[in-house]
Amino acid sequence: MGVFELLKADHEKVSGIMEKIDQTTERGLKTREELFAQMKSELDLHAQVEEQFFYPALEEAEETREITLEAYEEHNLVKQLLRELEAEPKDDEQWTAKFTVLKENIEHHVEEEEGELFKKARKVLGKERSEEIGNRIQEAKRQSKAASARS
Numbered sequence: 001m002g003v004f005e006l007l008k009a010d011h012e013k014v015s016g017i018m019e020k021i022d023q024t025t026e027r028g029l030k031t032r033e034e035l036f037a038q039m040k041s042e043l044d045l046h047a048q049v050e051e052q053f054f055y056p057a058l059e060e061a062e063e064t065r066e067i068t069l070e071a072y073e074e075h076n077l078v079k080q081l082l083r084e085l086e087a088e089p090k091d092d093e094q095w096t097a098k099f100t101v102l103k104e105n106i107e108h109h110v111e112e113e114e115g116e117l118f119k120k121a122r123k124v125l126g127k128e129r130s131e132e133i134g135n136r137i138q139e140a141k142r143q144s145k146a147a148s149a150r151s
């Protein structure tokens with residue numbers, strides 16, 4: 001699988017979990033906590049592999065530099081919100097509000113990524129390099145999931 005298909009599959013997975021969280025209420029604490037933990041671990045790993053294998057190649061190229069620097073900053077915002085959401089009580093209206101802001105941020109980021117960024121990245125990377133990066137990401141994710149299954 002190429003890097004674009006791989007990252008898109010992750011986006012879809014996270015979007016599915018977010019929809020489920022959206023349907024939980026302050027009273028459904030346990031479900032909310034489980035879904036949030038699941039979403040956070042998917043997002044942490046996704047951001048990590050993008051930052052390790054995908055973004056650096058795009059940062060180098062003139063055509064994708066600016067949008068990639070923005071993408072890093074969007075990751076930082078999302079990570080900050082995730083930290084707050086993890087620490088704060090999940091049976092609270094404020095948590096629900098913060099989660100909505102997280103979801104909007106992620107949706108915006110994914111839209112830019114799958115739109116402008118992927119479009120330019122296809123040109124900059126070419127087929128061979130896209131596949132090579134895809135393979136590295138797949139391997140890194142496999143190792144990380146194996147390691148967390150052991151612990």
Ligand SMILES: [Fe+2]
Binds near residue numbers: 046050110113
């Ligand atoms: Fe992404």
Ligand SMILES: [Fe+2]
Binds near residue numbers: 075
């Ligand atoms: Fe991203």
